[in-house]
Amino acid sequence: MSFTFIHTADWQLGKQFANIADDPRVVLREQRIKAVESVAQLALERRADAILVCGDVFDSNAVTDRTIRQALNATELFKGDWVFIPGNHDPALVESAWSRAQNILDGRNLKADNLHFLLKPEEPLFLKNGTLAILPAVLERRHEVDDLTAWFDAYETPPGVIRVGMAHGSVPELLPNSEAPNPVALSRDETAKLDYLALGDWHGTHRISERTWYSGTPEPDRFTSKDPGNALVVSISRAGAIPTVEKVRLGRYEWREEEIEVYSGEDLENLELQITAVVPNPQDTLLKLKLSGVLDLALHDRLRNVLDDWEARLRYLNLENGLTPKPSQDDLDRIDLSGFVRTAAERLGAQATESDSSEAKSAQEALLRLYRLHVQMGN
Amino acid sequence: MHIRRIAVKNFRKLNDVEIGHLEKGLTVIVGENEEGKSTMLKALQAAFFERFNLSKKASTEMLPFGSIVRPEIEVDFEVNNATYHLNKCFRPSPSALLESNNQKWQNDAAEEKLREILGFTPPKQGATSSKHRGLSGLLWVEQGRAYSPLEFNPDTLSSIHEAIEGEIGQVTGGERGRKLLEAVELRFKENFTPKGREKQPLKEARAEVEALRADVHELENKLSQYEGKVDRLESLSEKLNRYEKENVLARAETEAEKAANAEKKLAETENKCETASAELEVAKKSLEITQGERSGRDVKIKQLEKLESEILEIEKLLERSEEERNEATQSHRLSEERLKNARKDSERTRREWIVAQRKLKRAETLSARDNLTERLDKAQSVQEKIDDFGKLAAAIPIDKRTMASLKKMDGDLAKKRAALEAIATTIEFLPREGRLVTVDNEVVDVADLYRIKERTSLDLEGFGELVVTPGGEDIRHSRAAVENLQSDLKSSLDTLGYSSIGEAEEDFRKKNELLIEIEISQSHLDGIVPEGLEELESNIKARRGELASLTVGEGEPSLSVETARELEERARSAEEESEKTRIQEERTVEAENKKLSAINEEWIESRTALQIKRRERESLEKDIKAGRASNSDEQLKEELRKAERQRDERERALNELEEQLDAMSPEFIRSERERTQEVLSNLKQQISKEQQQAHDIKIELRMIGQTGLGETLEEKRSEFTQAEQRLERKEKDASAWRLLKETLEEAERGAKETFIAPVKERLQPYMRYVLPHTSLNLNADSLAIDSLQRDGQEEPFQALSMGTREQIAVLARLALAEILLEDNKPVAIILDDPLVNSDDRRFKLMTAALRNAAKKMQILILTCHEQRYLTLGTTMVQLQDCYKD
Incomplete structure (x- = not known):
């Protein structure tokens, strides 16, 4: 008797994305x-028997009831079995998001068997009349x-x-x-x-291994993950058979x-081309751009x-600007050829490249502002 | 620039003047007051800077007073090695001509050329002022203006800038730099106050970050509390599970039950012990009763014996007592007899003493009464005298007031009479021998003057009757007054019963003497009876009354006081003696009474005791007899032995049981029972408490859990992070603008210092010479003299003395002129009496400085103080020599 299920994990519901701007x-x-x-x-489409959710459904045990209710509501689409285990973000403490979820379910008239x-x-847990443990x-x-x-052994x-x-957990x-x-x-x-x-x-x-997989999170939530945003469709034809595993985006x-x-x-021109190349769909992209030079x-x-x-253009741009502005002779000449403004610009230029201190950063910022003022004032 | 020749015609007071051959260097033009030296400067200004076709109104000023002729000025001058001849005429026939090297510029072209070579900007219309005269505006100083601040017109400023920047390059930022700095300052001001303190937007951003930090902190605390409770719940649940798994409660219950059983067994043994103990007690009691019965009989026998001997004793005592009683009764009777006699004696002596007292009293009262009566007699005789005098005095009607009134009337009458006398007609009779004068048939003594006060008929013997009527109202009046007074006096005297005032006076004196007599007698009377007559009389009356009550036996002679007192004392001591004896006898009787009654009581007591004892003996004998009848002494002994045996047996049984109980260690069993009970109850309590706690925490956590502290915290953290980023951006921005502003300002300050340096450099040698150890602070923007630095103090220009001001203003001009000259600017200095406020020493130094400067440039000094410049050793031009006549 074959068995097909969706393997997923790390939904991290209730995550707040503290470092990202409001919108x-x-x-x-x-x-x-x-x-x-x-x-x-996906489970509906693949006629799966069950969905196995391997922990971290909630970002923490201290999520709001609203988040828990949203999660429970979202499961209603698939009437097959949903099997949840707790993760390190939502461990099964006596009082946890799980106990609260159970309470919410108990409070509803509909049974969610x-x-x-x-x-x-x-x-x-035995499912499918005891044929699946x-x-x-x-x-x-x-x-x-x-x-x-x-x-298990x-x-x-x-x-x-x-x-x-x-x-x-980790291997x-x-x-x-x-x-x-x-x-x-590793060899469990x-x-x-x-x-x-x-x-x-x-x-x-x-x-x-051919029998052991991390499904990853179905929706990416950080810049550092490798290959996130998938779920796995797993089919096992009989006990002992090698499962087929399909990664679905x-x-x-x-x-x-x-x-x-x-x-x-x-x-600078290359930079534009580079970004264009890696961001085909800017509206759905969050870009962390580290600039240096x-x-x-x-x-x-x-x-x-x-x-x-x-x-x-982007959904979100996180800029780490490590660029050092360094006034060129032309920059300085453009600001002024002589006089005290030129003197000041030269001084700031020297300070800006002197060290990596906060003074240098201030000097860089001051220079950029001076330049912009110069541009705004025209000739 | 070198002005070589000036010729002026019809210009104000200068009708025709020419100063030719002016050399380069220093020239002093001397002119007395009103001679036109200042007009000469005006003429030069007009020639170079006023438009030839100046409006009539403006040019009118140039005309000589009261005439309309054509003002004409000619100047030969040299600028940058080119020589020029200028001829300028003003209204009514204006023209301008400038010539140089065969070139001519006429009218407007001439003006244009002048502007080009001298660098000035004329006004759009009207006459010029110093601001339109280019460098001359600064370097040509009119009379009385030398001490004023330097005046720079835009042309001059730009010339100086050109000259300086020609020397040191461009250092200031110009208009663009200024605008840029303004824009930066504007941005600076958005973030900071003028003093560099942060403004609201930055403060608000910081406050927001701080508020959010606090919020985050609070939420973190809440979450950590929440998590602490979660942990607590975990550990509680774990503990409760362990109790269940390890059957902790059941084990404790079993143990408690075991201990309870042991205790039950212990209690049973203890019960047995108690029963045995009670039985033993019963045996003991029974033994006691038997013993009691036995010892009771023994006691009674002993009691009987004792009673017998006691009865014997009492009987002996009674016998002795009877004898004592007889003796005492006898002695008592004798004493009573003696007392009776003593009482009689005492009564008699008392009576005798009372009689003696009475006699004494009577003698004393009699004596007192006699004294009083004697005093009364004396007093009464004095009183009678007083009364007689009083009657006499009262019979005299006059008193002090009436007397005074009479005397006054009499005095007044005398006065009036004298007055009448004075005005009466005086008649002197000089009759022939023997002839008589009679008035009212009375012969008048003609030897005396005769005064007629009323119509009087004089009968002159031998002549007949002469009737004289003294004249005038006065005498009549006076006479009437005398008559009135006389009649008043008479009527007063009549009322009193006197015929003359002398009589009245005599009577008044008598009355006074009587009154004195009365007073003396009265004081005599007071001496005799100070308490008053009435009091004395009533006193005597009282004595008489007393005497009446103190009657003595008929025919008993009256005793003297002394004798009576002696008798009384004797009677009193006799009474005291017999009283003493009586008291003594009474005491004796009383003592014997007591003794007798004590003997009686003792006898009665012994008698009663004897009866009681006899009755007791009787009853005891009966009792013993009855006891022996029911239980003989032998039988009683046997019963006692039996009871002792039973008691011993039961004692043994109890000891055995008690040993058993000891072996059981009852304390241990009880404490074990208590311990296990306590353990069980504590355990139950703890479990129930922990279950309750777990339940409470669970409910609490569920309540808190709903609020999603974790999510809220994360959300707050996000707000905080973003506020922090905003603040960081704002701070970065603000500090960038601040740095930019400060750097620009510092650079600008440096630029200004650099810019002003060449001027200072030129100025310093002059300053050192004229005002050593000082320096000038010049404003780098306006080039104005800000202040003088002297002895470390900065003195504002306007606060300096006029002398110092004119000196440093001239020196600053020299320095600026040097810079301008080096840049080939048309420089010539004209000073109209510039040093009038300087003292001789400074004047000398200044002229030396001017002489030195004049080595490089032309300097014309116009002055009316020729003497001061004589020692200068330079060209002196007398203006008066320049007039053409």
């Missing part, structure tokens, strides 16, 4: 709920030192039953720092004879990070225009 922030927050709906839609919150340690690793606190999947199921493990062997909390053994799928081990915590989609917003050096007018005042003024344009 895009609101959109990003709303998009996280929409992502859940996309997952449900298809929602399974696996909150007790070492307690498996789901073994959960339940985080009861944010950080566990022990591998909570260890009990010893837990026996009747022959022919498909064994699927669910866990939220220490694959990390530079092997002392990561909430460890999951083998030692526990699992048909599939669904993992959560890493926001990018990642294959550990669901995410809407692209979070891009670019580092560009600028030293000349030519570089040295530009004279005239080019700096031009750069400003280019960046203002991009800021207007």
Whole structure:
């Protein structure tokens, strides 16, 4: 008897995106709920039996009831089984987002028998008339030192039953720092004879082995993730068979990070081309742009225009401007050939390149303003 | 510039003057007051700077007073090695001609050329002022203006700028620089106050960040409290689960039950002990009763024996008591007899003493009465005398007031009479021998003067009757007054019963003597009876009354006071003696009474005791007899032995039980029971408390959880981050503008310093020479003299003395002129009496400075103080020699 399910994780509902300006922030927050709906839609389309959500459904246990209700509402689209385990952001404490979700459900008249919150340690869930055993690793606190999947090894199921493990944590062997909390053994799928081990915590989609995968988050939420914005459609034909895993793109917003050096007018033109190349869809892109290099005042003024344009086009531009404005002879001549203004410009120029101190930064800013005033005043 | 020759015609007071051959260097033109030296300067200004076709109104001033002729000025001069001849005429026939090297410029062209070579801007219309005269505006100083601040017109300023920048290059920013700085200042002011303090927008942004920081902090606290509670709930749940898993409560219950059973067993043993103990008590009691019965009988026998001996004793006592009683009764009777006699004695002596007292009293009263009566007799005789005098005095009618009134009337009468006398007609009779004069048939003594006060008929013997009527109202009046007074006096005397005033006076004296007598007698009387007669009389009356009550026996002689007192004393001591004896006897009787009654009481008591004891003996004998009848002494002994045996048995049984109980360690069993009970109850309480706590926390967390603290905190953090970024941007912006402003201002200050340096450099040698150890502060923008720096103090130009002001203003002109000269600007200095306020020493130094400067440029000094310039050793031109006649 075959079994198809959607593997997803790290919805991080209720995340506030504190470092992002107001307008895009609101959109990003709303998009996280929409992502859940996309997952449900995918399950419908693929006629999946269940959706397995591997932790960090909520950004924290202290999310609002509204967020919890939105999450529960979003699941209504798919009537199949939803199986949830807690993550390090929403561990199964006595009082948690989960206990509150359960309360909300209890308070509703409609029974939601298809929602399974696996909150007790070492307690498996049997679905499909007992032909499918789901073994959960339940985080009861944010950080566990022990591998909570260890009990899978010893837990026996009747022959022919498909064994699927669910866990939220990292695989220490694959990390530079092997002392990561909430460890999951690299070979757990083998030692526990699992048909599939669904993992959560890493926001990018990642294959550990043919039976062990990180689905990643369905909607990207940071600049640093590798390959986020997907869900996995997993099919297992029978117990012991190799599962087929299909990565499906669901995410809407692209979070891009670019580092560009600028030293000349030519570089400035390249910069425009470069951004155009990596941002095909500016309205759905959040761009973190790290600029470095040295530009004279005239080019700096031009750069400003280019960046203002991009800021207007993109969903969000996060600019880390490490450029040093350095007045050229031409800049200075343009400001004034002689007289005290020229003297002042030269002094500021010297200060601006003297060191990396805050004084130098102030001098750079002062110079740029002087130049702009000069441009505004015309000749 | 070099002015070589000046010729002026018909210009104000200068009708025809020519100063030729003016040399380069210093020339002093001397002219006395009103001679036209200042007009000469005006003429030069007009020639160079006034338009030839100046309007009539403006040019009228140039005309000589009261005539309409053509003012004409000719000047030969040299500028930049070119020589010029200028001829300018004003209305009524204006013209202008400028010639140089065979070139001619006429009228407007001449004016144009002049502007070109001298660099000035004329006014659009009308006459010029110093601001239209280019460098001359600064370098040509009119009379009385040398101490004023330097005046720079735009042409002069621009010439000086050109000259300086020609030397040191362009340093100031010009108009563009100024505008740029203004724009920067504007942006600076948006963020800072003039003193550099932050303004509202920055402050607000900072306040917003701080407020949000506080909000975030508060939310973090709340969240951390929330999380603390979550942790607490976790640990509580874990603990409760552990209780359940480890059966903690059930274990405690089992233990408590075990301890309770042990205690129950203990209680049973204790009960047995108690029963045994009670039985023992019963046995003891029974033994006690038997013992009591036995000892009771023994006691009674002993009691009986004792009673027998007591009765014997009492009987003996009674016998002795009877004897004592008889003796005492006898002695008592004798004493009573003695007392009776003593009482009689006492009564008698008392009576005798009373009689003696009475006699004494009577003797004393009699004596007192006799004294009083004697005093009364004396007093009464004095009183009678007083009364007689009084009657006599009262019979005299006159008193002091009436007497005074009579005397006054008499005096007045005498006065009036004298007055009448004075005005009466005096008649002197000189009759022939023997002839008589009679008036009213009375012979008048003719030897005396005769005064006639009323119509009088004089009978002159031998002549007949002569009737004289004294004349005038006065005498009549006076006479009437005398008569009135006489009649008044007489009537007063009549009323009193006197015929003359002398009589009255005599009577009044007698009355006074009587009154004195009365007074003396009265004081005598007061001496005899100070208490008054009445008092004395009533006193005597009282004594008499007393005497009446003190009657003595008939025929008993009256005793003297002394004798009576002696008798009384004797009677009193006899009474005291017999009283003493009586008291003593009474005491004796009383003592014997007491003794007798004590003996009686004792006897009665012994008698009663004897009866009681006899009755007791009887009853005891009966009692003992009855006891022996029911239970013999042998039987009683046997019963006692039996009771002792039973008691011993029961004691043994109890001891055994108590040993058993000790072996059980009852304290331990009880404490164990208490401990396990407490453990169980504590455990139950704790579990229930922790369950309640967990429940409460759960509810609380659920309530807080709904508000989504985590989300709220993140949202607040986002607001905070953005506010911080905004503030950072604002601060960056503000500090950039501040830096830009400060850098620009500093550069501008430096530029100004640099710009002014060449002027200072030229000026310094002059200053050193004339005003050593000083320097001038010049304004780099306006070039005006701001102040003088002297001995570290800065003195504003306007605060300096006029002398110093004119000196430094001239020196500054020399320095500026040097710079201009080096830039080939048309420089010539004309000073109209410039040093009138300077003292001789400074004057000398100044002229030396001028001489030195004149090595490079032409300097013309116009003055009326020839003497002061004589020692200068330079060309002197006398204006009066320049007039053409």
